[in-house]
Amino acid sequence: MRIAVFSDVHSNLEALRIVLAFYEQQNIDMYVCLGDIVGYGPDPNPCCDLVRSVAKHTVLGNHDAAVSDRMDYAYYYDAAKNALNWHKNRLSPENYAWLRGLKYREDAEGFTFCHGSPKNLEEFDYIFTAAQAEGLMDLWDNLGQVTFIGHSHLTKAFSLHPSGVREVHPPIIHLDPGHKYVVTVGSVGQPRDNDNRACCTILDTQTQQISYHRLRYDIRKVARKIFHSDLSSDFGKRLFFGV
Secondary structure, X not given: OEEEEEOOOOOOHHHHHHHHHHHHOOOOOEEEEOOOOOOOOOOHHHHHHHHHHHOOEEEOOHHHHHHOOOOOOOOOOHHHHHHHHHHHOOOOHHHHHHHHOOEOEEEEOOEEXXXXXXXXXXXXXXXXXXXXXXXXXXXXXXXXXXXXXXXXXXXXXXXXXXXXXXXEOOOEEEOOOOOEEEEEOOOOOOOOOOOOOEEEEEEEOOOOEEEEEEEOOOHHHHHHHHHOXXXXXXXXXXHHHOO
16 A cells, blocks of 8 residues: 655645645555645645545644634744734635544554644644654554654654664655654645755555655745735745755
């Protein structure tokens, strides 16, 4: 089975289209989105529509929770807060209802999918370090072979074993028997690992491998849309640098 796992689209339609076109050539059996379909970018409704059309499972991201009135985002910094207000006012009733109904976590085919850490799901905690990954050891029996997360827009991944936790590195992660993994899949629409290409992953259950893929898309087109909207121009500028 080949499972497409992607996250953090952030209303970047051009990046999402490139990722989905790539997946169409990869014999994908199931699509999973790890949330944050909205936020920052210029096209919340078309991105929601596309994800709804392809993903068998989509989990709730913090930006999705914000625009669907499932969390208080008053503490967000002004530009992000203003973007969420802008998106919320433009969401179709159907997409608002869909986001409002998403679960924090899905388990399928022996794998776990959530936006942030599987601990304290509603808090959307990050997992940046081996020490943070080690904090999941007490959830061992409640996690799938791989726990896929987004949220940080990075490509951090860790192998968990009773003997210890270690970082593993893209672009190919080999799954060893007796280990569990927490894998951050990067961001489709707003990478922050100093690589401005859209990022997505494929899990192949037959080869027991997870592969990361980086795809170029028309950043200038997305940035122009942002610059001509009421969104912060910084959201367009940062796309060029992958930060």
